[in-house]
Amino acid sequence: MNHGVGINDKETQGSRSTDLFRAPEVRLTGITRSFGPMIANDSIDLHLKPASIHALVGENGAGKSTLMRILFGLLKPDSGQIQIDGKPVVIESPAHALAHGIGMIHQHFMLVQPMTVLENIALGSDSHTGLSAIPRRALTAELRKLFADYQFELDPEEKVENLSVGGQQRVEISRLLFRGARLLICDEPTAVLAPPEVDAFFKILTRFRDEGRTVVFITHKLAEVLAIADEVTVLRHGRVIGNADRSSLSKGQLVEWIMGDTSETPADDKSPDAESTAKPTRQNQTEDVILSVDSLSAVDSNGRLALDALSLQLRAGEIIGIAGVAGNGQKELSEVISGRRGFKSGTLKILDHLYRPGDSMRHSNRPALIPEDRSHEGLISDFSLWENLLLSHAAELQFIKPWWFSHRQVKQWAMPVLKQFRVEPPNPQHVSGALSGGNQQKVLCAREMTIGRRILIACQPTRGIDIASTEFLHQMLRDYAISGGGVILISADLDEILSLSDRVGTIYRGRLGQLKPTGELDLATIGRSMVGLTESDPVTSDNGQ
Amino acid sequence: MPRWRVVAVQIMPLLLSLVVAITLACVIALLLGVSPLTLGRIISERFSSYTWGQVLFQTTFLTFTGLAVAMAFSVGLFNIGAEGQAVVGSFACALVGIIGSPLPGWLLLPLSILAAFVGGAIWGFIPGWLRARFGTHEVINTIMLNFIALAGINFLMTRYFALPETVRTAKVGASLSRLSDFVPGLHGSAANLSLVLALLAVVAAHFFLHHTPLGFSMRAVGRGRRQAECARISSGKRLIIAFAIAGGIAGLVGTNFVLGYKHYYEDGFSGGIGFLGIAVALIARNEPLAIFPAAFLFGFLSQAGLVVNTHLPREVVDLLTGVLLLVFIATDRFRLRYLKNVRISAVLSSFAKQRARLSVGEKEGSS
Numbered sequence: 001m002n003h004g005v006g007i008n009d010k011e012t013q014g015s016r017s018t019d020l021f022r023a024p025e026v027r028l029t030g031i032t033r034s035f036g037p038m039i040a041n042d043s044i045d046l047h048l049k050p051a052s053i054h055a056l057v058g059e060n061g062a063g064k065s066t067l068m069r070i071l072f073g074l075l076k077p078d079s080g081q082i083q084i085d086g087k088p089v090v091i092e093s094p095a096h097a098l099a100h101g102i103g104m105i106h107q108h109f110m111l112v113q114p115m116t117v118l119e120n121i122a123l124g125s126d127s128h129t130g131l132s133a134i135p136r137r138a139l140t141a142e143l144r145k146l147f148a149d150y151q152f153e154l155d156p157e158e159k160v161e162n163l164s165v166g167g168q169q170r171v172e173i174s175r176l177l178f179r180g181a182r183l184l185i186c187d188e189p190t191a192v193l194a195p196p197e198v199d200a201f202f203k204i205l206t207r208f209r210d211e212g213r214t215v216v217f218i219t220h221k222l223a224e225v226l227a228i229a230d231e232v233t234v235l236r237h238g239r240v241i242g243n244a245d246r247s248s249l250s251k252g253q254l255v256e257w258i259m260g261d262t263s264e265t266p267a268d269d270k271s272p273d274a275e276s277t278a279k280p281t282r283q284n285q286t287e288d289v290i291l292s293v294d295s296l297s298a299v300d301s302n303g304r305l306a307l308d309a310l311s312l313q314l315r316a317g318e319i320i321g322i323a324g325v326a327g328n329g330q331k332e333l334s335e336v337i338s339g340r341r342g343f344k345s346g347t348l349k350i351l352d353h354l355y356r357p358g359d360s361m362r363h364s365n366r367p368a369l370i371p372e373d374r375s376h377e378g379l380i381s382d383f384s385l386w387e388n389l390l391l392s393h394a395a396e397l398q399f400i401k402p403w404w405f406s407h408r409q410v411k412q413w414a415m416p417v418l419k420q421f422r423v424e425p426p427n428p429q430h431v432s433g434a435l436s437g438g439n440q441q442k443v444l445c446a447r448e449m450t451i452g453r454r455i456l457i458a459c460q461p462t463r464g465i466d467i468a469s470t471e472f473l474h475q476m477l478r479d480y481a482i483s484g485g486g487v488i489l490i491s492a493d494l495d496e497i498l499s500l501s502d503r504v505g506t507i508y509r510g511r512l513g514q515l516k517p518t519g520e521l522d523l524a525t526i527g528r529s530m531v532g533l534t535e536s537d538p539v540t541s542d543n544g545q
Numbered sequence: 546m547p548r549w550r551v552v553a554v555q556i557m558p559l560l561l562s563l564v565v566a567i568t569l570a571c572v573i574a575l576l577l578g579v580s581p582l583t584l585g586r587i588i589s590e591r592f593s594s595y596t597w598g599q600v601l602f603q604t605t606f607l608t609f610t611g612l613a614v615a616m617a618f619s620v621g622l623f624n625i626g627a628e629g630q631a632v633v634g635s636f637a638c639a640l641v642g643i644i645g646s647p648l649p650g651w652l653l654l655p656l657s658i659l660a661a662f663v664g665g666a667i668w669g670f671i672p673g674w675l676r677a678r679f680g681t682h683e684v685i686n687t688i689m690l691n692f693i694a695l696a697g698i699n700f701l702m703t704r705y706f707a708l709p710e711t712v713r714t715a716k717v718g719a720s721l722s723r724l725s726d727f728v729p730g731l732h733g734s735a736a737n738l739s740l741v742l743a744l745l746a747v748v749a750a751h752f753f754l755h756h757t758p759l760g761f762s763m764r765a766v767g768r769g770r771r772q773a774e775c776a777r778i779s780s781g782k783r784l785i786i787a788f789a790i791a792g793g794i795a796g797l798v799g800t801n802f803v804l805g806y807k808h809y810y811e812d813g814f815s816g817g818i819g820f821l822g823i824a825v826a827l828i829a830r831n832e833p834l835a836i837f838p839a840a841f842l843f844g845f846l847s848q849a850g851l852v853v854n855t856h857l858p859r860e861v862v863d864l865l866t867g868v869l870l871l872v873f874i875a876t877d878r879f880r881l882r883y884l885k886n887v888r889i890s891a892v893l894s895s896f897a898k899q900r901a902r903l904s905v906g907e908k909e910g911s912s
Contacts, residue, residue: 035886376769376771376772377771383768387761391762391773392776394761394762402758405757427892430888430895434885434891434892
């Protein structure tokens with residue numbers, strides 16, 4: 001089963017025959033899969049035509065990932081059939097799927113960080129298992145050709161941990177190409193990319209289609225679906241709600257399929273200009289500075305400079321958006337301001353407390369924080385909702401005495417909080433791990449936005465959640481500012497930044513650009529500065545680092 | 546999901562592992578030419594109220610050490626050092642009991658109990674602090690501290706404290722009454738009032754972990770340290786507190802042995818109760834309230850081993866304990882998976898109820 005290498009040999013000789021990469025025709029019929037009592041896929045039919053980009057759309061928990069994991073052999077369906085080129089098959093494992101030319105790029109990359117690009121690609125591929133050494137030289141040459149051919153701008157000898165997210169994604173793609181994948185499943189591939197990287201990624205996808213490959217593209221973002229898909233399938237509650245060619249599909253129809261009704265236009269769908277004009281001007285924005293960061297520098301966990309003489313001032317009633325590609329110091333910025341990481345130089349002033357390097361932050365002074373990783377930094381998955389809410393609140397609640405608190409009272413307190421944040425179902429007894437992502441995020445926001453802190457650091461507050469929850473949380477963030485709080489919004493979603501923020505700055509390699517009022521900005525300018533280009537620089541397709 | 550089924554699933558792994566262990570015991574007995582029926586008869590005949598008293602005596606030890614393991618696990622750390630903590634606590638208890646002999650009993654008794662707790666707590670504090678301050682792994686720390694405690698106290702005993710020609714100290718000036726003073730049937734058994742202390746410790750640990758803000762935050766650190774830190778709960782302090790309390794509870798073993806039983810400290814008395822405490826905590830799933838029954842089970846097993854000693858080698862009991870634990874751990878995974886499904890279905894069913902309510906058209910409903 002040494003097909004990967006063979007294909008690449010021919011590929012790099014420049015033969016562009018579509019038959020070479022022609023994806024199999026895949027037909028899923030009546031796929032049903034349940035997890036315990038929950039039916040994730042309910043008799044789903046899906047037809048994946050060769051040489052097309054097929055967008056699979058739906059809110060969180062609609063069953064997209066489950067369906068694709070079945071196709072990739074990670075899960076077995078309870079019932080239903082998969083046909084490849086007309087022949088029924090049972091896909092036992094990912095290796096088996098790959099043998100059929102089906103590959104998957106997961107939302108969280110499956111790369112060994114300290115290993116090189118070459119080692120990651122060689123890892124687990126059929127030709128290089130066992131005890132034999134990796135034929136480095138031959139592989140390097142092959143990979144160089146592959147990277148050059150697709151303009152991936154990767155170095156086989158570079159360690160994966162030194163690559164940008166976009167670079168890592170290209171390693172994942174290369175790995176699949178190398179193993180001969182002709183049907184590529186991409187699970188929310190654009191969630192982590194900056195706009196120029198998204199453009200470059202879309203070019204790759206188009207190229208794949210032109211080569212005859214099939215791309216299954218799982219996404220939340222309508223704009224992306226409309227921009228690139230040939231065919232769209234919408235799932236809701238584990239069922240296929242709609243399927244159509246892009247050409248015959250209107251935006252309104254798509255929104256209706258996803259949302260169930262069109263009474264509300266989802267945020268993702270508005271153009272940023274419309275957003276900024278539509279945004280209500282907040283009256284209570286004052287000159288009252290509640291957070292002041294002054295030429296602050298800090299290092300990351302590896303001792304590398306992560307924040308470089310960064311300054312910003314947050315006023316009460318204001319939302320400051322920090323745009324940037326992940327890994328440019330956002331994490332460290334949120335950690336320093338929230339008192340979880342020390343800093344090397346500069347000062348940090350929170351309300352009336354001034355901190356210098358080495359000072360530890362007073363507990364009562366630490367800002368509210370919505371961490372970016374909901375499941376590993378936000379909620380404790382086997383704690384109940386009331387326990388998760390209590391995490392931040394134990395010191396504030398009147399009925400909690402140092403020597404005793406009653407569970408009943410905490411639950412009584414938790415219920416209205418959950419209702420206020422529209423957590424469904426608002427039952428404090430439920431274990432948070434059993435809720436959907438959107439509901440978990442609402443619990444997390446509820447916890448941090450109700451502690452009564454004046455400063456809130458919101459990191460990726462709506463990443464990977466459904467449109468309705470996103471809309472709701474955006475409103476809650478606006479309300480937070482209206483009621484006199486200040487918000488630092490760190491997000492990779494530019495639409496989100498532009499629609500919520502009063503002022504926006506981009507962070508690139510630990511430096512924060514000048515904060516500008518949202519009205520004076522447009523997507524292109526921000527996109528450029530996110531990858532370190534000034535306004536005079538031309539927009540290149542991508543920069544690898 | 547009916548509640549009784551959840552309860553059934555909770556105890557299923559234990560029942561299953563008991564069945565496997567007992568079956569294995571019967572097989573071994575048959576191989577050794579002893580009828581399992583004979584063994585059963587011996588156990589039922591020879592289990593007098595004295596024997597039950599001995600079971601309670603053993604249970605007291607295991608409750609303390611099991612609780613010590615569970616307490617450290619509340620912050621997600623493994624306490625392999627209950628043995629050392631118990632030894633240090635007991636030694637401290639005896640020292641205070643000896644030095645304070647001139648004091649009146651009503652004063653010396655609480656002082657000795659306190660000494661047992663503080664001695665163990667100091668021995669527990671060390672690995673907690675090392676973990677919080679330097680990040681060194683608590684399993685290594687506690688194992689090493691076991692050696693240090695056993696060797697160090699052995700040295701102190703032979704050099705300074707042991708009576709000539711013995712491995713024990715002088716008598717202490719305070720004591721806890723035997724249970725046989727209240728229940729004559731237990732006459733001769735070593736069970737004493739520290740059993741009450743053990744039960745109090747169990748209840749106190751339960752309330753501490755579940756009903757105080759500090760205990761709650763410790764559990765939070767145990768279940769998700771990063772989450773807790775993001776919620777402004779610093780973990781380091783809590784790791785240290787948990788380990789100190791754990792050590793203190795293990796130290797209370799001294800009340801059972803020194804104050805309740807021998808009235809002196811004797812080298813080598815611990816004989817693995819700290820390690821058996823790990824098994825107790827495991828079976829009890831680190832829930833304080835379950836520690837006592839789990840300790841009782843192991844107390845019973847070891848006593849049963851003594852009783853059938855004439856027919857079966859004593860090692861068989863150790864062997865069965867091991868098998869029991871292995872089966873328990875293996876089957877416990879299924880319980881967790883089942884409970885996860887139960888939790889998801891709880892969410893789904895309350896969704897369904899809500900939808901039903903909406904369709905009926907009711908306005909407000911409390912779930």
